[in-house]
Amino acid sequence: MPLKPSKTELSWIAAGFLFLLLAFFAYYAVNPFSGKKLTADTAQIHEQSAMLLEHWGAGSVEPTSDPKFLPVALFIDGYVGLNGKRSLQNRVKHQRSEYPFFVWEAEHTIMAADESDATAADSLMSRVALHWTDRGELVALHLQRGRPDFLLHAYPPLAAGAPDSLVANRARSFLTETHWSKWDLDLQEISRETTEGTLSHYRLRFDAAYDSLPVRLTVELSRTGALQQIRYAAAQNAENLLSQKIANVLLKGVIPFLIVILIIGQFFKRQSSRMIDLRIARYDSILLGVLIGAFVSIGVYYGYDADEGELALRILASGGVFLLTALFFTSFGMLLFSTADSLVQEAWPVKKYSLTYLRYGLLRNPQVGQALGRGLTAGAAMCLLYMLLLLFADASYVAFEPEKDQMLTGFGYLYLLYIPGEALVYAVFISTFFLLIPGSWLKLRKVNFAAKALMLTFAFSALSLAPEHPNFAFMQLHALMIAAIPVMLFLRYDNLSVMTALFVFTIANFGITSFFAPHLPDVLPILTSFILIAGIGVLALVGSTAKADESGGLPDLEPEYLKRLAREKRIEKEFELAREVHDSFLTSVKPDIQGFDIAASCKTAYEVGGDYFDFISLDEHRTLVIIADVSGKGVKAAFFMTLLKGYLQAVSEQHRDVGEIMKIVNRLFHANSPRGTFITALAGVLDVRTGTFEFARAGHDPLLLLDARTGQAEVHQPKGFALGMAKPHKFNDYLEIRRVNIGEGQAVVLFTDGYVESHNLKREQLGEKRLTELIGRAFREEPGTSGRLLEVVHGEVTRFVGNAHQHDDMTMVVLRKC
Numbered sequence: 001m002p003l004k005p006s007k008t009e010l011s012w013i014a015a016g017f018l019f020l021l022l023a024f025f026a027y028y029a030v031n032p033f034s035g036k037k038l039t040a041d042t043a044q045i046h047e048q049s050a051m052l053l054e055h056w057g058a059g060s061v062e063p064t065s066d067p068k069f070l071p072v073a074l075f076i077d078g079y080v081g082l083n084g085k086r087s088l089q090n091r092v093k094h095q096r097s098e099y100p101f102f103v104w105e106a107e108h109t110i111m112a113a114d115e116s117d118a119t120a121a122d123s124l125m126s127r128v129a130l131h132w133t134d135r136g137e138l139v140a141l142h143l144q145r146g147r148p149d150f151l152l153h154a155y156p157p158l159a160a161g162a163p164d165s166l167v168a169n170r171a172r173s174f175l176t177e178t179h180w181s182k183w184d185l186d187l188q189e190i191s192r193e194t195t196e197g198t199l200s201h202y203r204l205r206f207d208a209a210y211d212s213l214p215v216r217l218t219v220e221l222s223r224t225g226a227l228q229q230i231r232y233a234a235a236q237n238a239e240n241l242l243s244q245k246i247a248n249v250l251l252k253g254v255i256p257f258l259i260v261i262l263i264i265g266q267f268f269k270r271q272s273s274r275m276i277d278l279r280i281a282r283y284d285s286i287l288l289g290v291l292i293g294a295f296v297s298i299g300v301y302y303g304y305d306a307d308e309g310e311l312a313l314r315i316l317a318s319g320g321v322f323l324l325t326a327l328f329f330t331s332f333g334m335l336l337f338s339t340a341d342s343l344v345q346e347a348w349p350v351k352k353y354s355l356t357y358l359r360y361g362l363l364r365n366p367q368v369g370q371a372l373g374r375g376l377t378a379g380a381a382m383c384l385l386y387m388l389l390l391l392f393a394d395a396s397y398v399a400f401e402p403e404k405d406q407m408l409t410g411f412g413y414l415y416l417l418y419i420p421g422e423a424l425v426y427a428v429f430i431s432t433f434f435l436l437i438p439g440s441w442l443k444l445r446k447v448n449f450a451a452k453a454l455m456l457t458f459a460f461s462a463l464s465l466a467p468e469h470p471n472f473a474f475m476q477l478h479a480l481m482i483a484a485i486p487v488m489l490f491l492r493y494d495n496l497s498v499m500t501a502l503f504v505f506t507i508a509n510f511g512i513t514s515f516f517a518p519h520l521p522d523v524l525p526i527l528t529s530f531i532l533i534a535g536i537g538v539l540a541l542v543g544s545t546a547k548a549d550e551s552g553g554l555p556d557l558e559p560e561y562l563k564r565l566a567r568e569k570r571i572e573k574e575f576e577l578a579r580e581v582h583d584s585f586l587t588s589v590k591p592d593i594q595g596f597d598i599a600a601s602c603k604t605a606y607e608v609g610g611d612y613f614d615f616i617s618l619d620e621h622r623t624l625v626i627i628a629d630v631s632g633k634g635v636k637a638a639f640f641m642t643l644l645k646g647y648l649q650a651v652s653e654q655h656r657d658v659g660e661i662m663k664i665v666n667r668l669f670h671a672n673s674p675r676g677t678f679i680t681a682l683a684g685v686l687d688v689r690t691g692t693f694e695f696a697r698a699g700h701d702p703l704l705l706l707d708a709r710t711g712q713a714e715v716h717q718p719k720g721f722a723l724g725m726a727k728p729h730k731f732n733d734y735l736e737i738r739r740v741n742i743g744e745g746q747a748v749v750l751f752t753d754g755y756v757e758s759h760n761l762k763r764e765q766l767g768e769k770r771l772t773e774l775i776g777r778a779f780r781e782e783p784g785t786s787g788r789l790l791e792v793v794h795g796e797v798t799r800f801v802g803n804a805h806q807h808d809d810m811t812m813v814v815l816r817k818c
Helices: 006-030 040-055 072-081 084-094 164-175 236-274 279-301 309-346 349-359 366-392 403-444 449-460 472-492 495-514 523-543 560-585 634-654 656-673 730-735 766-781 786-801
Strands: 061-063 068-071 102-111 125-132 138-145 184-195 198-209 215-222 227-234 598-602 610-615 622-630 679-687 691-698 705-707 713-716 736-739 744-749 812-816
Touching: 006 164, 006 366, 006 523, 006 656, 006 713, 006 744, 040 061, 040 236, 040 744, 061 472, 072 084, 084 449, 164 198, 164 227, 164 812, 215 366, 227 349, 236 309, 236 403, 236 449, 236 786, 279 309, 279 403, 349 366, 349 495, 366 472, 366 495, 366 523, 366 736, 403 472, 403 523, 472 495, 495 523, 495 812, 598 610, 610 634, 610 656, 610 812, 622 634, 622 744, 634 679, 656 730, 679 705, 705 766, 713 766, 744 766, 766 786, 786 812
Parallel strands: none
Antiparallel strands: 061 102, 068 102, 102 125, 125 138, 138 227, 184 198, 198 215, 215 227, 598 812, 610 622, 622 679, 679 691, 691 736, 705 713, 705 744, 744 812
């Protein structure tokens, strides 16, 4: 029987939709343009544009495209910053404003009236853009293409070197037929622009005053007095503007820069520790790069100033931008997502579980459902808080983005896909960059909860989450209030909750503000937003109604690199244990043999070596001395070394002859070890009564008999197969027993092939001959103890090897007659 969602879960989701409804009405109440009707139509705009251009002396005029109704952000934002939204709302409501808060933009192609001025047909054409108020008054004129002297010869040409007064009068003559005729115009500057020493055009700057918001007006005339440009800008307090920009740069530039440094540092640190798995991030990174590349290239495509005939250039430019942007963000995404996964896996892996379940398509999962529900409610709360800040802070406002609005309207209905895609990328990127990575790093640094919350909230406030405000401190305070919601959501719950909240916040804000924007008179944005948010609510209910064990087939959430590190750690522990066993089997106490100075050392190249030496007492006069080297390295070699020690201990209890001992040990080892495993060994019986050393060599390195008086080293290498290499009868037939007498001042040295095969960075091997000479020289020049001889030999070998890596164990035993 399917479960029903709990009342708590339903209440939270219902609260989210209630918050969105309240946000809708709050924005309706505070938006100065709610219910504003357009008082002009496209036909009227085309007609008045053509009439004015022809009146000013243009030739034939043809519309290039349909007029666009656009907000003038500098007037809207500037007026609200000075006077507040309520004052603007009152002006708009009673149609008392002389500020062009919205304009119609109409583009026209003009043919020159005097065709004798040109030599080619296409040079006769110019393209001009005009801005009109909804009352039908010209606000701005901008020549986009063509020869400026073809434009608007409404008055007789100016003579070369005309005085400033004539130039100013010509500009004012044009302005009397525009919206600016009602304004007090104060001429501030006339500049003559030259090209290669020749006058090209005049530029005049006026300060226009009508009410509380000052405006800077710029008029450009050609050298003959033809109108080229009329531009306007809101005059702002330069000192205040500079301080605002500095504060913005410090907050919105320094914080992301520090996070980037943190990401790069953590990436290389963890990469060197093999705690980064780039495969985890490959698909996310590619998708991030492709989507951001697509968004940026679309903006370039619609913002590229080209004629219809230059479509190929527009496509080429946007395509190049797409490739570069996609490549950059794919690379950065690899850095971002792989570092985030490594940090969160170490700090708090539970933060990523719900997102991982969602990526695997496990929608009927309680963690997924709860995360989506929490995120929906939190995102709606952020949206409501945003609108309430707009409502109660009269100077705050929503900044218009006319360029983006033009781009969206150019998409047609494709912008219904563009906006959700942009919101999704924003939610994923921002939550990972500003919360997941810094938060996990702070967690690993053991920063307490309150400090983490404050630092993350401050960092997150660097985003443009709050409404615009002329006072930066107020705007930052508002941003901190909104940023606290996703930060607390992250610290208390998980990353999917934060991503959902940011997505809902972005989509809801877009839908609500677009619905009340006069220049975007379309119900589809808010309808699309509602459908997307409702879809999240449905998924939340679906997930929350699932049983804990209903998801079935949950993915293995442990990254492969962690499994690899765990395996390596287990192997390391096994090596440590094996090393302890190995060391325990090596004789740690120097045997006390009357008349002899004994020393031995074993230096392993790996965690566990295969070299072995031992001294086994046979009776009060005789001692079995053994040195051996098991084929292979590591745990396997240590195991067979242990096996050899057991055989020797057991067999030496019953036999005293070294030949018999070696033959029996070979038979046992050959029968109980896999083929291909063998041990080289040299074993001998030292008899203190006779001063002899009777030994057998089973494929091992030779024995050296040293004489301090002559400095010579006799090399003894009797025949013999390695233990386990040959069947017992072959081994027994081939084994040769040899005896040497150890006189006063003489010594026997046994060693393994680790000394012989040691090499330096030039790959030069020490070799048996060089080792023999080295040992003989050391014995002659250092007539000390056996231990001192070992130190000198090992020091000389170490100097020869230098920084080259030691690949084999090095073991040596010295029996010196006192």
